[in-house]
Amino acid sequence: MTSNNSNQSLLIVGAKVRVKRDNRLFETEYEGQVGEVTGRERGFVDVRFENGGTDYGYPDDVEVIGLPEGTRVHLEVAGGAWLPRFEGMTGVVRMRGRGMVFVRFDNGITDYGPARYLEVVPEARKPAFERLSVGDRIRVISAWHRFMSSQIGKTGIVGRVHGIGGSRGRVVEVRFDDGSTDDGLEAECEKLAPITVSSNTATAAGSLVKVSRITAARGMKQADRPLTVAQIYWKGRHKLTPLARSIYALIDGMGSITALDAMRAKGVSSGSLTRRITELRDIGLPVVRETHKDPLTGRRYGKWRFAGTSK
Structure with a gap:
């Protein structure tokens, strides 16, 4: 052996x-x-x-x-x-x-x-994560399932916990220190050591619960609104490969990308980039391709961005 x-x-x-x-x-x-x-x-x-x-x-x-x-x-x-x-x-x-x-x-x-x-x-081989409660302070350590990839490393306060939980835990809604909010699974979080909770922190956690209730009450009105690019991505990201998620993050962060940008940032060939763009379009993301002309060489090249966003 x-x-x-x-x-x-x-x-x-x-x-x-x-x-x-x-x-x-x-x-x-x-x-x-x-x-x-x-x-x-x-x-x-x-x-x-x-x-x-x-x-x-x-x-x-x-x-x-x-x-x-x-x-x-x-x-x-x-x-x-x-x-x-x-x-x-x-x-x-x-x-x-x-x-x-x-x-x-x-x-x-x-x-x-x-x-x-x-x-x-x-x-x-059991889930290596802690059960979380409202008010717990956490750090996002993974974004395989629900959290946006941009949240990895961020810290915040749990404002709501719901669901019966599976092998990756329950769904937790988090208000981050930078003011943004997102929800993910307990397995994607690292519970931080307890700290003295100030009145402002308690208010932040309570506000998230209140916002959630208001959102639910306005659900019918919000359902009529067109989804944003981020919302479309969030709803369908579980269908994407890790590389497609990286390309989404690249376009989202830079505003638009070329094949050269993808090659430099992720080592992605033009053929692979085309397949990843197809993945993004398959979940409903409005990826558009524009043709530009290099003023020095006169060569034409493609640039991808999300429709409705700046170039």
Whole structure:
């Protein structure tokens, strides 16, 4: 039996990983960088890096070097620094450091070694998120499911929690520190340490609840209004690939993009860009293409933007 460096069971939320230098999808700036897994979806792994940046890639683009404390594991092969007598035994992760994982085995003895020789036992694969309540302060750590990608890293106050909750938790409505609001799932949030709640903070949380009720009361009137670009994206983003979401964010942030912009920002070829634009149009986004002429070379090129927005 040999170790499996790409052991899929190790890529759980909270796992510490290092991006391989010969990876296929992560941005070049993250090669060799260490981060923490914040989510997995559609065959991709989402990572938040120690420098605060976030990116995604394929599972085999990263090497697991640490596991969350309390994770129950099985020592598949006693390789590396692991002692042979622990091979085949199960235990609980107690700590991690310098690329090593410390495990207290069921016989009461602790040993350490590389994470790649471990396997997470099935019963330990549970949602790694906390239940949230109104007034809790959170940070958005992922935007795979509901939150807008622009909210990643933002902090705010939970104003409302609803739904019965599934494997990714319930829906939470958040008022962010910059005044914006959005809703996402509990699994996309990191609950921050309790702080002294000022009267202003309490008012902010209460205001969100009040706004939600007013919105519901005006639902019929709002239903007659045309959806904004952001609303169309929010309603259909679960149908988009991660790259299509990145292209949306690029157009939304820059106002318009060319094939060269997409190549420089995301390494996207013109053919791939066309397919991603088709994805955006398929969910109803009004992406229009305009032809421009370079004043120096006289060559024509295309530029994409959302109809109704400035160039």
